[in-house]
Amino acid sequence: MKDLITPIKDEKDNNMLHMVAKSVKQNRFQNVSGVAFQMQSELLWFQEVEKMIPPNYRERKNKDGKTPQDLFTKTHADLLKDGGEWMKNTASQCMVVATLIATIVFAAAFTLPGGYNQNTGIPFFRKEPCLIIFVIADAVSLICSSTSVLIFLSILTSRYAERDFLESLPRKLVNGIATLFLSIVTMMIAFSASFFVLYNKKVEWVPITITGLAGIPVILYVTLQHGLFRDVFKSAYQTRYLFKRNKRVLYY
Structure with missing residues (x-):
């Protein structure tokens, strides 16, 4: 037939x-x-x-x-143009956030909690586990935010040809959003760890309370952006199975 x-x-x-x-x-x-x-x-x-x-x-x-x-x-000329504008606007807004995070965590890397020994230049709390967590989380946040900036920059400089909308642009967008989310999470971890370094003796409720409050931006990000991330992920990695049958039939 x-x-x-x-x-x-x-x-x-x-x-x-x-x-x-x-x-x-x-x-x-x-x-x-x-x-x-x-x-x-x-x-x-x-x-x-x-x-x-x-x-x-x-x-x-x-x-x-x-x-x-x-x-x-x-x-589809108008749809192609509008799609390019939508992708540019989304990448530009996310790039601003990623750049801001990279600036913050880069500055925080040179201002460790507790300060340095003026004679040796060695941090006072270098052996504290919380300071190690702070350093690692801050470094991961800087790397992820910088990676996110580069990904969004590649979207802005894309050709926006028809074929780019099949896999290239959706995959770049989902990778950029994922690294941006990871940079926000690790930034909040570094922020919380810094208070555990300074208030780890008699006032433990202070860093615990701040850690709980630091989870609010992460929860908001997941709540507000999970729909976009889900759709972008499906478009980037699951569209190849859109027209494939789960079961083969004789009359196909």
Whole structure:
């Protein structure tokens, strides 16, 4: 049945791939977060139908002299532009946060809790486990935030071609958001560890209370951004299985 349907053309010589290349209804985008991922879903659907039709039909022109790919590029020009703008704005905002975190933790690395010995330059609490945790968490936060900045910078300098929206841009975005989240977590760990270094004797309730409060930004980040991160992760790593069947059937 599939082989009988795919070669059918309309009065304007549009085959099945031409029809897919045309603009789609907006109600198909209701469950897609972000214009960039709407563009990705259109590309995936176009490629899937492209695999179904005979190879010689993929380059056939309609009465307007357009191939399916030409028609797809023309009808999705606005969506491609909007997707690029959405990706740029998202990357720019996340990059500002990552840069701010990198600046903070970089400065904190040279101002260790408790200070230094003026004669030797060695930290007073160098043997304290909490200070070691502070140093490690601060270093991890600096590395992750710097990595996040570079990832978002690569998004801003991308070509924003059609094929980039399939895997390249979504994967960069999910990796940037993940490293940004890790930098926030480790920054809060370093912040909490610094109070355990200074108040670890008779007033332990102070660092414990501050540690509890330090978890609020992390919880807020997860609560507010988990939807975007879930959608970005699905678009980056699970779209390859979108049109694959879980079970094979005889009539496919």
